[in-house]
Amino acid sequence: MILAAAAAFTGASVQSATGFGFALVLSPALFAAVEPFEAVFALLVLGLVLNLLVLRDAHRAAEGGRVRWDALRPLLAAALPGLAVGAALLALAPKP
Known part of the structure; x- marks a missing residue:
């Protein structure tokens, strides 16, 4: 979990500098630390929170x-x- 926390910090730093990259940096460490379902859920929640913080700062500026x-x-x-295409592909994807 320490690796995942360090990756989250690094990913947030990369995203703040470039505008993208949070999930790209965090996902390998998170998938190594927890189950895939939990990793995806954590990536979505953390990404949402990070982007809401960016939106708040952008709104102020x-x-x-x-x-x-x-x-x-x-x-x-x-x-x-x-x-629409992404939602359709997700609906057609085979279930595990």
């Missing part, structure tokens, strides 16, 4: 604390097809 929806709409529109 934004112009007047407001979200620029005009800049965000194209990004959200581009993400929706990928979300």
Whole structure:
């Protein structure tokens, strides 16, 4: 578990510096330390918490604390097809 904690710290540092990489750094150590289901759950929860903290800081730094929806709409529109494809692939994946 010490390895997983060190990997979580390193992953958070990498994500804060580059904008991605938390799960990439943490997942190998976490999968070595715990069962796969628990590792995936922990990655999702920790990733969500980390991204909510980043969102809070970004919201504070934004112009007047407001979200620029005009800049965000194209990004959200581009993400929706990928979300649909990912959900469909997950539904079609064989169950263990």
